[in-house]
Amino acid sequence: MEKVLSKQAETAWILLLRSQQVLMSQVEAMLKEAGLPPLSWYDVLLELDREPDSGLRQFEIGERVLLNKHNLSRLIDRLEKRGLVKRQACDTDGRGSIVHITKQGIQMKSEMWPVYESAIQKLIAELLTPTQIRSLTEIMNTLLKGHTKT
Amino acid sequence: MEKVLSKQAETAWILLLRSQQVLMSQVEAMLKEAGLPPLSWYDVLLELDREPDSGLRQFEIGERVLLNKHNLSRLIDRLEKRGLVKRQACDTDGRGSIVHITKQGIQMKSEMWPVYESAIQKLIAELLTPTQIRSLTEIMNTLLKGHTKT
DNA sequence: CGCTGTTAGTTGCATATACAACAACAATAA
DNA sequence: TTATTGTTGTTGTATATGCAACTAACAGCG
Numbered sequence: 001m002e003k004v005l006s007k008q009a010e011t012a013w014i015l016l017l018r019s020q021q022v023l024m025s026q027v028e029a030m031l032k033e034a035g036l037p038p039l040s041w042y043d044v045l046l047e048l049d050r051e052p053d054s055g056l057r058q059f060e061i062g063e064r065v066l067l068n069k070h071n072l073s074r075l076i077d078r079l080e081k082r083g084l085v086k087r088q089a090c091d092t093d094g095r096g097s098i099v100h101i102t103k104q105g106i107q108m109k110s111e112m113w114p115v116y117e118s119a120i121q122k123l124i125a126e127l128l129t130p131t132q133i134r135s136l137t138e139i140m141n142t143l144l145k146g147h148t149k150t
Numbered sequence: 151m152e153k154v155l156s157k158q159a160e161t162a163w164i165l166l167l168r169s170q171q172v173l174m175s176q177v178e179a180m181l182k183e184a185g186l187p188p189l190s191w192y193d194v195l196l197e198l199d200r201e202p203d204s205g206l207r208q209f210e211i212g213e214r215v216l217l218n219k220h221n222l223s224r225l226i227d228r229l230e231k232r233g234l235v236k237r238q239a240c241d242t243d244g245r246g247s248i249v250h251i252t253k254q255g256i257q258m259k260s261e262m263w264p265v266y267e268s269a270i271q272k273l274i275a276e277l278l279t280p281t282q283i284r285s286l287t288e289i290m291n292t293l294l295k296g297h298t299k300t
Numbered sequence: 301c302g303c304t305g306t307t308a309g310t311t312g313c314a315t316a317t318a319c320a321a322c323a324a325c326a327a328t329a330a
Numbered sequence: 331t332t333a334t335t336g337t338t339g340t341t342g343t344a345t346a347t348g349c350a351a352c353t354a355a356c357a358g359c360g
Binding site for chain 2: 006008009010011012013015016017018019020021022023024066117120121123124125126127128130132133134135136137138139140141142143144146
Binding site: 097 | 339
């Protein structure tokens with residue numbers, strides 16, 4: 001039995017938490033400053049834009065964006081209310097709807113991307129070396145894979 | 151002028167976001183399963199426990215925990231309502247109060263720690279090598295230092 | 301002293317999230 | 331067919347968060 005918890009791991013965890021808070025709020029602030037909606041909207045629009053023809057069921061969006069259905073249901077409401085997205089009755093499954101991105105949605109997505117991109121540029125790309133970026137990618141992949149177990 | 155944004159950095163960012171979501175929800179789930187309050191409570195209790203005699207002003211807590219005053223004000227309300235914390239009028243500054251941790255607060259903190267610790271153990275320490283943990287620490291420090299500029 | 305600007309903290313309001321209960325349908329088995 | 335169970339999605343409710351307006355108190359200056 002090894003030491004209960006290495007101080008190292010705890011420190012890393014705390015820093016991870018803090019940086020996530022800071023980075024997220026920075027990105028959201030940049031989007032807001034540009035008069036654009038929050039990041040979660042972009043996530044959904046991006047996924048929908050990848051399937052412009054077939055669209056996506058809500059639960060499919062939920063899987064890709066890591067949102068549970070409660071929130072997603074209302075998030076789609078908001079998107080639909082602004083005309084960025086539209087729901088269509090699903091032929092093969094009477095319960096659900098298929099969500100499609102609209103022209104305005106595509107437009108919004110393309111407006112958000114430059115802001116988002118420059119945020120990533122400024123907050124990540126400019127600060128880290130290529131090696132660190134690779135390392136970060138690897139570490140995050142490891143952490144993500146770990147969670148599925150249990 | 152280099153490429154606008156390396157695909158690498160974008161990937162790293164996405165993974166960072168995803169892992170944040172997953173890790174946070176896992177930790178919160180573990181705490182909830184143990185019938186314990188959310189992580190933000192622990193953060194505040196921890197900081198207060200470091201100054202058991204002098205206590206802390208609210209804005210000091212806010213600085214350490216990265217919470218803005220609006221949320222903090224109500225978070226302290228909730229903590230106070232459960233008797234984990236108590237506000238005292240501040241002698242030297244009539245506006246504000248000094249927050250102290252109570253016996254029950256210390257108790258709660260010590261109940262939360264094992265759960266929190268085992269969460270970090272399981273979600274971080276067990277998955278990463280010591281080298282990766284060091285690397286993660288360094289990268290997060292870099293990202294955090296970066297944000298203060300501008 | 302009064303005046304101004306700043307800071308600490310609270311509150312109202314709109315919005316966002318989590319959880320549970322529910323309705324509608326699908327899929328399977330008897 | 332009917333019954334049963336699981337899945338998709340919505341809604342009610344409680345709670346949490348962000349923002350702006352507000353109060354109260356500090357600090358500096360005439």
